[in-house]
Amino acid sequence: MTQGSISEALAAEISLTPSVSIPADARSVSKRMLIDHVGITYMGAAMTEQALLAYARELGGRATLIGFPLRVPAELAAVVNGQNCRANDFNETGPGTDVGPRCVHTALAVGQRT
Numbered sequence: 001m002t003q004g005s006i007s008e009a010l011a012a013e014i015s016l017t018p019s020v021s022i023p024a025d026a027r028s029v030s031k032r033m034l035i036d037h038v039g040i041t042y043m044g045a046a047m048t049e050q051a052l053l054a055y056a057r058e059l060g061g062r063a064t065l066i067g068f069p070l071r072v073p074a075e076l077a078a079v080v081n082g083q084n085c086r087a088n089d090f091n092e093t094g095p096g097t098d099v100g101p102r103c104v105h106t107a108l109a110v111g112q113r114t
Contacts, residue, residue: 005087009014014081037085037104040068056080081105 045067056065056072056087063077066084085101 034104037100038066038108040088041081041085041101041105042085043088047087048080048084052080063109074109077112078102078106078109081108 035085046087053068056076059069059072059076063072063074065072065077066081082101082105
């Protein structure tokens with residue numbers, strides 16, 4: 001099985017799963033993680049360098065760089081927002097377990113792209 005087909009199968013499984021089938025604890029943690037990571041990304045956005053913003057501004061796109069009034073390609077938004085989220089090390093998953101920024105900001109960017 002190729003990597004693409006595994007990703008497609010996983011995406012299909014997730015998109016077809018009714019939210020009531022997801023345990024309440026998992027939904028609660030996911031909601032808290034989303035809110036937490038978007039909030040601390042605003043804090044990390046203050047640390048973003050102007051050179052990166054100038055580059056992002058040139059590219060244009062559909063996804064939001066949190067904390068900035070510009071749209072960029074989804075791939076760049078996921079990376080920059082994820083890095084800004086990690087910049088202050090306040091993400092609730094704690095140091096060394098930084099899956100939250102990757103998941104949250106990838107999902108937000110893909111959602112904006114589509």
